[in-house]
Amino acid sequence: xxxxELDDVVKRYExxxxxxxxxxxxxxxxxxxxxxxxxxxxxxxKSTMLNMIGLLDSPTExxxxxxxxxxxxxxxxxxxxxxxxxLGFVFQSFHLLPMLTAVENVELPSMWDTTVDRHDRxxxxxxxxxxxxxxxxxxxxxxxxxxxxxxIARALINKPDILLADEPTGNLDQATGGTILExxxxxxxxxxxxxxxxxxxxxxxxxxxRVVRLVDGVVRS
Amino acid sequence: xxxxxxxxxxxxTALAALGIVIGVMSIASLGMAGVAINQQATAQxxxxxNEVTITPxxxxxxxxxxxxxxxxxxxxxxxxxxVEQKTNSTDVSARGEDVRVSVTGxxxxxxxxxxxxxxxxxxxxxxxxxxxxxxxxxxxxxxxxVEYDGQLYRIRGLLESENSFGPSGGGELVLPLSALSExxxxxxxxxxxxxxxxxAAIADRIDAAFNSYGRTEDVQLSIFTSADIQSGISGFMxxxxxxxxGIGSISLVVASVAILNVMLMSTIERRGEIGxxxxxxxxxxxxxxxxxxxxxxxxxxxxFVGALASFAIGFLMFGALTGxxxxxxxxxxxxYLVYGFAFAVGASVLxxxxxxxxxxxxxxxxxxxx
Numbered sequence: 254x255x256x257x258e259l260d261d262v263v264k265r266y267e268x269x270x271x272x273x274x275x276x277x278x279x280x281x282x283x284x285x286x287x288x289x290x291x292x293x294x295x296x297x298x299k300s301t302m303l304n305m306i307g308l309l310d311s312p313t314e315x316x317x318x319x320x321x322x323x324x325x326x327x328x329x330x331x332x333x334x335x336x337x338x339x340l341g342f343v344f345q346s347f348h349l350l351p352m353l354t355a356v357e358n359v360e361l362p363s364m365w366d367t368t369v370d371r372h373d374r375x376x377x378x379x380x381x382x383x384x385x386x387x388x389x390x391x392x393x394x395x396x397x398x399x400x401x402x403x404x405i406a407r408a409l410i411n412k413p414d415i416l417l418a419d420e421p422t423g424n425l426d427q428a429t430g431g432t433i434l435e436x437x438x439x440x441x442x443x444x445x446x447x448x449x450x451x452x453x454x455x456x457x458x459x460x461x462x463r464v465v466r467l468v469d470g471v472v473r474s
Numbered sequence: 475x476x477x478x479x480x481x482x483x484x485x486x487t488a489l490a491a492l493g494i495v496i497g498v499m500s501i502a503s504l505g506m507a508g509v510a511i512n513q514q515a516t517a518q519x520x521x522x523x524n525e526v527t528i529t530p531x532x533x534x535x536x537x538x539x540x541x542x543x544x545x546x547x548x549x550x551x552x553x554x555x556x557v558e559q560k561t562n563s564t565d566v567s568a569r570g571e572d573v574r575v576s577v578t579g580x581x582x583x584x585x586x587x588x589x590x591x592x593x594x595x596x597x598x599x600x601x602x603x604x605x606x607x608x609x610x611x612x613x614x615x616x617x618x619x620v621e622y623d624g625q626l627y628r629i630r631g632l633l634e635s636e637n638s639f640g641p642s643g644g645g646e647l648v649l650p651l652s653a654l655s656e657x658x659x660x661x662x663x664x665x666x667x668x669x670x671x672x673x674a675a676i677a678d679r680i681d682a683a684f685n686s687y688g689r690t691e692d693v694q695l696s697i698f699t700s701a702d703i704q705s706g707i708s709g710f711m712x713x714x715x716x717x718x719x720g721i722g723s724i725s726l727v728v729a730s731v732a733i734l735n736v737m738l739m740s741t742i743e744r745r746g747e748i749g750x751x752x753x754x755x756x757x758x759x760x761x762x763x764x765x766x767x768x769x770x771x772x773x774x775x776x777x778f779v780g781a782l783a784s785f786a787i788g789f790l791m792f793g794a795l796t797g798x799x800x801x802x803x804x805x806x807x808x809x810y811l812v813y814g815f816a817f818a819v820g821a822s823v824l825x826x827x828x829x830x831x832x833x834x835x836x837x838x839x840x841x842x843x844x
Binding site: 304307309310329330337338342344348350351352361362408 | 478479481482746747750751752753754755756757758760837838839842
């Protein structure tokens, strides 16, 4: 069974008098252990689709299912709980908090949760992405590739089912991007999670198990 | 976490905290200034606070307090000193200079007067006391004679001038009662109680005994206690204290606006970051709490420094006004430090509310878009 499923999802935005239809009935699914890449020109609705999959936004029409459960009409607070327990995010510009060290950044999603101590897992994850010797460095002291590794470790801290990546290699050079993708692929297998990325990057397609092409809010496989 | 967020923009944090410091300083210092002024005023009034002064009333047939009335008063007032006086005025002359002084005939001089030199006898039978200022004006010293009504009196003590605003307005000459023996009646009777609280009760007792003959109001004796003035003055002081506090609060309101601005700027600046927090599953309440904590830290920091500074100011102020710098530690003034601090933290959290609410409730999608 698919871990995430979009069924005929439509998303409309009201911008002034105009209504923009970003997604026009999209079907999508992904399974554990799979690396899917969504590609498409800018304005094709990739980001909107990632927001749907990442439960950051809810669709105008259609349904979203996470791990077999219909999560379409959850409230913002319920979606927050789902994101907290089942999803991990990696962003193009890393979005690490500048005043925290690498290990603190990784712990961040669970920092407010007093019931779990994720410190050991944070160290473990950083060691697994090759940053075992950079635990106490702040983002400023790390290179772009290292920062993105910290971000990946952060996305995995809560043992998610799905890792969502928004242009994960967008701010990195070709070689660094390649190693980051290898890293993601390895972790995907180790953790048995689904990885869904959106990108312009041709390189990312090569690492993917499957590529979904989105044009004008419609999937063209 | 909140602490480190503040540490990111130290200058801005310091400026916002400075606003709070100034706010707390003004509210606490002005409050303490009110207390110090009040204490100083009370201290100066204190010397007459325990006095009841009795003078002949408008319906008094003898235009004076008679010997019988005096004895009656003494019978009524058992627990306080009753000091009867006769007054007049005269010119004191020495070395060809004349100075007009009021003359008081009294026996228990020590009850009414304090001297800066010489002595104020408890039974003044001979000799005289002269106010210091008059003595200096005329070049008179202890032991020099002054003349009144054809008799010479040797100066035994020099009166401290302006020790209270009792009878010692201008220059004063204090003589034994016998010197004014041609006056039949006493011009005033002063009752000095051990405790200022008794004055009102004694005044009431005398009033009841002398001033209600039959049904008509018959004012034989006019009774005056300084408690009347004092309650008026302390009422005024309380108003003054409130007014000072009000001025202080304005500056704290200004400081709150500064905090509001700082918190708003810093949350707008960190929009993307807060979006990330929300995306990775940080709850809205947790974001709210984080920003409120930042505001509370600002308030605590500013409040603490402000309270310390106010303490120093209060120390100096009390030293200057009441001569006792440790008075700042007493609760009436120390409480303003506590109020100022509490107000600072409260105002900071209050002005952090809106930015925190705004940041927490923004959709993560919008926030991430930057």
